[in-house]
Amino acid sequence: MGGTARCFVCGRRASVYVSYLGEYLCPEHFVEYFERRVRETLVWFRLVERGDRVAVAVSGGKDSLTTLYLMRKFSEEMDFEVFGVAVDEGIAGYREYKLEALRSLAREIGVDVHVVTFRELFGLTLDEAVAALRERGFEVKPCTVCGVFRRYALNRAARELGATKLATGHNLDDEVQVFAMNLIKAHADGIVREGLVTEPASERLVPRIKPLYFIPEKEVLAYTLIKGIHTPFVECPYIVYALRHPIRHWLNEVEDEEPGAKYRVLAFKEVLRNALPPPPKEMMLCRICGEPTSHPVCRACELKSYILSTRAGRDDAGRGGRAAGVARLPPHPG
Numbered sequence: 001m002g003g004t005a006r007c008f009v010c011g012r013r014a015s016v017y018v019s020y021l022g023e024y025l026c027p028e029h030f031v032e033y034f035e036r037r038v039r040e041t042l043v044w045f046r047l048v049e050r051g052d053r054v055a056v057a058v059s060g061g062k063d064s065l066t067t068l069y070l071m072r073k074f075s076e077e078m079d080f081e082v083f084g085v086a087v088d089e090g091i092a093g094y095r096e097y098k099l100e101a102l103r104s105l106a107r108e109i110g111v112d113v114h115v116v117t118f119r120e121l122f123g124l125t126l127d128e129a130v131a132a133l134r135e136r137g138f139e140v141k142p143c144t145v146c147g148v149f150r151r152y153a154l155n156r157a158a159r160e161l162g163a164t165k166l167a168t169g170h171n172l173d174d175e176v177q178v179f180a181m182n183l184i185k186a187h188a189d190g191i192v193r194e195g196l197v198t199e200p201a202s203e204r205l206v207p208r209i210k211p212l213y214f215i216p217e218k219e220v221l222a223y224t225l226i227k228g229i230h231t232p233f234v235e236c237p238y239i240v241y242a243l244r245h246p247i248r249h250w251l252n253e254v255e256d257e258e259p260g261a262k263y264r265v266l267a268f269k270e271v272l273r274n275a276l277p278p279p280p281k282e283m284m285l286c287r288i289c290g291e292p293t294s295h296p297v298c299r300a301c302e303l304k305s306y307i308l309s310t311r312a313g314r315d316d317a318g319r320g321g322r323a324a325g326v327a328r329l330p331p332h333p334g
C-alpha cells in the first residue's frame with residue numbers, strides 16, 4: 001500500500017492508510033492507534049466494567065480472533081475476566097478449520113474456549129438444515145437459520161457460563177451492511193436493536209457489546225497481518241445464498257467513490273435509532289424451550305419445527321426429535 005507513503009507519526013515507511021485519520025501509519029504506530037481506539041471504545045462507552053465476566057463470541061475469523069486477543073490484553077489492567085464461546089454449526093469443510101485457528105490462538109494467549117454445537121442444541125447440523133431448506137426451495141435462507149440459531153446458542157451458552165457481557169467481533173463494515181439489509185427489508189426493529197451496546201429486554205439475555213464497532217474491516221485485516229493472528233482463508237460455503245454478499249460489494253464500491261461514506265451511514269443509523277420507537281420491553285418465555293422471546297414460540301423453535309417438518313429434516317435429524325405441536329407455517333419475518 002502506498003509505496004512511498006510515510007508514517008504520519010514517525011516519518012518511517014508506512015504500511016497502512018487509516019481512513020478515519022486520513023493519514024498513513026507505519027506498522028508500529030498503526031498497532032498503537034488500533035489498540036488505543038478499541039480501548040477507548042471500551043472505556044468511553046462503558047462496554048465493560050470492573051468485575052465483568054466477558055464471553056467473547058468467537059467464530060475463528062479475523063474479527064472475532066482480534067476481539068478475543070484484545071479483550072484478553074485489556075482484561076488485566078481493566079480488571080475483568082475473559083473466555084471464548086464458539087458455535088459449531090456443523091458446516092463440513094469450513095468450521096473445523098476455523099475452530100483449529102481459534103484453539104491455537106486461545107492456547108497462545110491463555111484463554112478458555114467453550115464450544116457448543118447446533119446438533120446438541122437443535123438436533124441437527126446446519127448442513128442437514130440446508131438440505132431441508134433446499135427441499136422447500138429456500139423460502140428461508142440458510143443464513144437466516146444460522147443467524148437465529150447462532151444468536152440463540154451464544155446467548156444461552158454465555159448465560160449458562162455466568163457471563164455478564166457477550167462481546168462480538170462486529171466491525172464497522174458489518175454494522176453498515178446489517179443496517180443496509182434492515183433498510184432493504186424495512187425492518188425497523190432490527191435497526192433499533194443493532195447498536196454498540198444491546199441492552200437486553202430480559203434478564204435471560206446477556207448484554208451484547210461490540211468492541212470493534214468503529215473499526216473498518218480493512219484495518220482489522222491489517223492488524224491481524226501485523227500481529228500474526230492467523231485464520232485460514234476458507235469462506236462459509238453458504239455465503240452465495242446471503243443478501244449480505246452483494247451488499248458488501250456495493251458498499252465497498254460506494255466507499256471508493258465517496259471516502260468516509262461508511263462512517264456517515266453509521267452515524268446516520270444512530271440518528272434513526274434515536275428517532276424510532278424502542279423495541280418492546282416486555283418479553284415472554286418460549287413455551288417450548290423457555291428462552292426469552294417476543295412471540296409465544298421463539299424463532300429458533302419455530303425454525304427448528306419448520307425444518308423438521310420436511311423429509312430431509314426428519315431423515316437427517318433422526319432421533320433429534322420433532323418439536324411437538326408447532327405449526328408448519330413458514331416462519332414469520334425478522
Ligand SMILES: [Zn+2]
Binds near residue numbers: 007010011029
Ligand atoms: Zn510510525
Ligand SMILES: [Zn+2]
Binds near residue numbers: 287289
Ligand atoms: Zn424456543
